[in-house]
Amino acid sequence: MTENKQNDGQQAAELANANAAAVTGTGTGEQWLSRYKESLMGVFGSPQRVLVRGAGALVWDADGKEYLDLLGGIAVNALGHAHPFVTSVISSQLATLGHVSNFFTSPTQIALAEKLLELSAAPAGSKVFFANSGTEANEAAFKLARSHGGKERPTILALEGGFHGRTMGALAMTAKAAYREPFEPMPAGVRHIAFNDIEALRDAMDSSVAALVIEPIQGEAGVRPLSAEYLKAARELTREHGALLILDEVQTGVGRTGSWFVGLPDGETADAMTLAKGLGGGFPIGAVVTFGEGPSRLLSAGQHGTTFGGNPVATAAALATLHVLETQNVLANVAAVSAVFAEGLAKVDGVADVRAFGLLIGFDLTEDIAAGVVTAALEAGFIVNAPRPNTIRLAPPLNLTAEQARSFLAALPALIATATAAAQNPEKSA
Structure with a gap:
């Protein structure tokens, strides 16, 4: 996708978000979560964040924080957010x-x-x-x-x-x-x-x-x-x-x-x-x-x-x-970025096994700290998922770039270290 198309998609998303804000009102993440608790059934527990805008593989929350979405709405957002042609x-x-x-x-x-x-x-x-x-x-x-x-x-x-x-x-x-x-x-x-x-x-x-x-x-x-x-x-x-x-x-x-x-x-x-x-x-x-x-x-x-x-x-x-x-040759991109993930994950200390099938990826950790890694990742600006106590799942947009994949790989050792420390000192982390 060209830079102009990315800008068009971001502008369209910003306009849509502005229109939505005119109907729903605005607020901080904490304010929105308070309203959520009062008005929605608790079948999903407490939401991790209130997301308000997306462009490509990036999303932003109600407080303006940016995240790299490596879960893709659980394998839903095949082309990321606000793709200009799809929208x-x-x-x-x-x-x-x-x-x-x-x-x-x-x-x-x-x-x-x-x-x-x-x-x-x-x-x-x-x-x-x-x-x-x-x-x-x-x-x-x-x-x-x-x-x-x-x-x-x-x-x-x-x-x-x-x-x-x-x-x-x-x-x-x-x-x-x-x-x-x-x-x-x-x-x-x-x-x-x-x-x-x-x-x-x-x-x-x-x-x-x-x-x-x-x-x-x-x-x-x-x-x-x-x-x-x-x-x-x-x-x-x-x-x-x-x-x-x-x-x-x-x-x-x-x-x-x-x-x-x-x-x-x-x-x-x-x-x-x-x-x-x-x-x-x-x-x-x-x-x-x-x-x-x-x-x-x-x-x-x-x-x-x-x-x-x-x-x-x-x-x-x-x-x-x-x-x-x-x-747009997206399936070839899936194979290429999958290889980046598979190779990079295999080199990370604390990762025990990697299962990469295109951009449906699961990797096991040597300890049962997957929930802690999800929390640390969110704080660092990455959205991932823990389907099992020792497993992280990635299902990002299929047009995710290799550079975006490498940004997560570079951050992962610190995320594992943070989750390990929190597991060893639960009172301090709380």
Whole structure:
């Protein structure tokens, strides 16, 4: 992106922020957080900061502090914040046609479906369903599995460590007991089996299984990949037993790992794939892609739907995002910056293991101080995430520069030292 385009994007963001301030009022971060506590449910705990503006990989809080966003809204902001082309397309579409309901369609909806089928090399008869989020996409996949299995095949297999969302069907497939137990009983029939264990999968597969739902790389579990051997076995065993294989690529899809999708080895195709996060470049959208005529016929008219899914603005945002990724060599940038991270992280004292799949990166620390590193990073102007006590996750914009990556690598040793000192002297740090 040229400097002029960056300036245009920053100016547009500043204007949008000024307009928002005129409606909401202004205040310090502390004042906003006080208002948050009084008006919003506490399901997210206390927010770390009140962010008011973004440009590229940078964001600013209500007190004017700048941060390098290495989390990207949890792998959502594929092109960073206020990308000038994406924002211009969204604005233009909203000024033309914003919402039409599912009684009608629009050119952007049709064009986006065609583009996803093209990028995923979908075979003849494949189709797309649009939702508003990854959770909703996985909820649709849950119903896809139920339709395929019927009462005779009630079992859906998912993996330990997996995360598929928080609505009831998606939550049933999510492994973490702490997420599920407060809302039990869950929808029946879901069984969780050992991660990356082919024998456990083989033992679980029988004529009662309707579908196997897996993430090729588990993001919420600390960026853990399934092996190529496991993915091959998953395809072979589901096919042998007449079950669907559904890939949850909500976090890994749309260029996050340096290719459009992780997919399956040897050119094999799953029966369905779910997408969201980076697809809209920050605008809410989810999708289910069904591969081939069989899976594509499992949900018929009236069996599933959504009021907002596939609306003109969301699909225009996704088309704009895909256009930039495709035409501005962004996937090559993902590979190059990933290599910078992988090489640099491996040299940092206190880092035990690095798992870099494009710009979905997890690295383990030698001590359980990940939460402390997140806090120290925030104070130093970096936004990162700790999915496990000893793991840091990075999922920055796909157009992050190598220079920005190196700025974090240079700061990381001090962040680890600060977190280590705080863990050793909790009273002093408090």
